[in-house]
Amino acid sequence: MKIDDYELLLKLNDIGTIRGAAKAILISQPAVTQRLKYIEDYFGETIFIRTSKSLVLTPAGELILEHANKVIQEEKVIKNALAQSSGEVQGSLSIACSSLVSQRFLPAILGDYTNAYPKVAIDLVTGISEDIKREHKNYHVCIIRGERLKETVSELLFSDPLYMFDTEPFPTDKLKERPLISFKTDDSMHELVDNWLYHHQKQIKPIKMLHVDQIETCKQFMQQGLGMAVLPKSVSDSMMDDYPHIPLQLDGDPVTRDTWVSYQEGVRKLPQVDQFLSAILDKKFL
Incomplete structure (x- = not known):
């Protein structure tokens, strides 16, 4: 089993349809179906029941999804530990970003960042700020609009x-x-x-x-x-x-719409996070 297989299971469970998951990860529906069959054959269990409307997780599937979450989190932990110990800018960088900022400003910032640090694997999620706030602990960096995110270090990027x-x-x-x-x-x-x-x-x-x-x-x-x-x-x-x-x-x-970059205390010890935060805080937005 590869990390990509575990990530596919989580994506299927999150979206609820093979078609939607295929669209989200930019591969064909038959490819997703084939990979899911391989995973189910590997575990010897049916993970999802296919209904006319959505995928329904089986009891065995719930256990496998729990295992998938643990594997992915442990992978992130070891990558971050290796990045921190080596001092080299590598590892993973997870970002949750407001849709407007991701469309208007983030492409240029990430373009420069990935050119400077090609060994960093970026995991980007975009959406409405309220949804990001609920899941903020799952990401290294959150870029949100509206009110600042409590229980985090929040720095104002710009007032719109x-x-x-x-x-x-x-x-x-x-x-x-x-x-x-x-x-x-x-x-x-x-x-x-x-x-x-x-x-x-x-x-x-x-x-x-x-x-x-x-x-x-x-x-x-x-x-x-x-x-x-x-x-x-x-x-x-x-x-x-x-x-x-x-x-x-x-x-x-x-009347302004404020945009904040928020992160947990101590996360800047990771070189890849620190370099991204430095880049975005140096950016002049408006």
Whole structure:
């Protein structure tokens, strides 16, 4: 059994379908099915029951998954210990990152990092900050938006001002009534917008809500004239010359979406983590 086989089992259990797991790890469905058959033959047990909707873990599968978790964690421990003892920048680096940061900023940072330290194996997970916070102990480094992560060392990367965009002007002498388009994000972002709207209800009134999945979809809907959208500067600065917009402010101060890098005390003793944190903390984002 290889580490990749154990990781496949965890991915299958996490996603719940062979098709979804194949898409996530970028190999074909038949290849995933074949590898799963090999693993089940190796243990002599059925690990998953295939149903029409999802994979269901068997009692034997639960024991095997528990073993898989232990094997992967022990592999990480020994790799990190070897990296720390040698002083060379190698081993594994696990990062959980907000989707926006991973799309907008992280590729360039990781490109430079992997060129400098090619022996480091990077495990990157992206998603909504609230989900990352719940699982933060599983990663060396977490990059999240919103409130700082408690019980960790958290350093501010940048504060991202929020703006409301529309294809129609924002009048100063009458109430603006338009649909409001929102994208899937964590609750702290919605709270910022709702609080700002509450304090500006005499100037702006959303007449209905349009909910979309991605921030890029939200931008495109706004650009097509379907309504207003609140967007952070980090993804909308190129639009400011082309679309009417206003900054979100309360009592003269900008409403911002803060981005933090968080990590456990002592993790910088690992050279690969320390070098990554140094690179990202030296980065000028906005």
